[in-house]
Amino acid sequence: MKNQAYRMAMLYDFYGDVLTDRQKEFFDLYYNEDLSLGEIAENYGITRQGVRDVIVRAEAALTELEDKTGLIKRFHTMTGQLEQVRADAQKLAELSARYDDGELEQLARRILDTTEILLKE
Secondary structure, three states: OHHHHHHHHHHHHHHHHHOOHHHHHHHHHHHHOOOOHHHHHHHHOOOHHHHHHHHHHHHHHHHHHHHHHOHHHHHHHHHHHHHHHHHHHHHHHHHHHHOOOHHHHHHHHHHHHHHHHHHHO
């Protein structure tokens, strides 16, 4: 369930704006606020099944978008590649210090700084 919740959170972060207000609200209550279907239903005066239907439709819409675009998959791939660039730049910085090459060290530092910024975004 934890993996499913993480996946749904990622889908919502990337594609949540396409959902209706009601889908966003129920999705948020269910996945982020950890309310049960029954609790949401009670708060909104509808059936548990009604709440489930809204959430299932939202999940389907988000999943379909990811299947079509692959943005999250590409995001994870690029993050891994960026972390590799950072590790390589760190090794380069260490080697440049060993050979006392200021220009090489400056380039490595610039790459490291850029990767840090990109990984935070």
